[in-house]
Amino acid sequence: MAKTIYLVIALAIFALSEVNAKTFTRCELARELKKQGFPSSQLRNWVCLVEAESGRRTDVVGGPNSNGSRDYGLFQINDRYWCSTGSSPGKDCNVRCQDLLTDNISKASTCAKKIYARHGFNAWYGWKNKCQGKSLPDISSCGV
Ligand SMILES: *[C@@H]1O[C@H](CO)[C@@H](O)[C@H](O)[C@H]1NC(C)=O
Numbered sequence: 001m002a003k004t005i006y007l008v009i010a011l012a013i014f015a016l017s018e019v020n021a022k023t024f025t026r027c028e029l030a031r032e033l034k035k036q037g038f039p040s041s042q043l044r045n046w047v048c049l050v051e052a053e054s055g056r057r058t059d060v061v062g063g064p065n066s067n068g069s070r071d072y073g074l075f076q077i078n079d080r081y082w083c084s085t086g087s088s089p090g091k092d093c094n095v096r097c098q099d100l101l102t103d104n105i106s107k108a109s110t111c112a113k114k115i116y117a118r119h120g121f122n123a124w125y126g127w128k129n130k131c132q133g134k135s136l137p138d139i140s141s142c143g144v
C-alpha cells in the first residue's frame, strides 16, 4: 500500500515537472527569442549562448559553482546577483530563480537582456568558450 502511494506521488511530481520543462529545437529557440524582442542581429549569438549554457532546456539548474552559487534555466542565470532563491522575487532582475525554469521564457529573457545591457555576452562563460570568435549556429532556414 505504502509503495503504491509513493509511486503515485513520484509519478505526479514527474508529470508536473514535465509540464513546465521544455527543450527547444534550434529553430524554435531562434523564433522564440525573436518574439521575446532580442535583436535580429544578435540572434545567432544568443542561440549559440543558450546551446552552450543549457542545451536549449528551460529546466536546467547548474552548479553549485565553486563559490556556492547556482545557475538557472535556458540562459543559466546566476543566483548570486540576478535572481532570488526565496519565495519572493528579488536581486537585480527582481525575479525568483524558479521562475527562470518555466517553458514561458518571458522573465528569463527580460533578465538575460538586463545582464547583457550591463556586461555584454562576456557575462557568460559558455559564450566566451564556445561562441566568441567561433562559427555561430546556422539559423538561416528558421524564418527569423
Ligand atoms: C560565482 O561563480 C559564478 C560561476 O563561476 C560566477 O558567475 C559568479 O560571478 C561568482 N560570484 C561571485 C560573487 O564570485
Ligand SMILES: *[C@@H]1O[C@H](CO)[C@@H](O)[C@H](O)[C@H]1NC(C)=O
Binding pocket: 104, 105, 106, 107
Ligand atoms: C508569459 O509570462 C509573461 C510574464 O509573466 C506574461 O505576460 C505572458 O502572458 C505569458 N505568456 C504566456 C503565453 O503565457
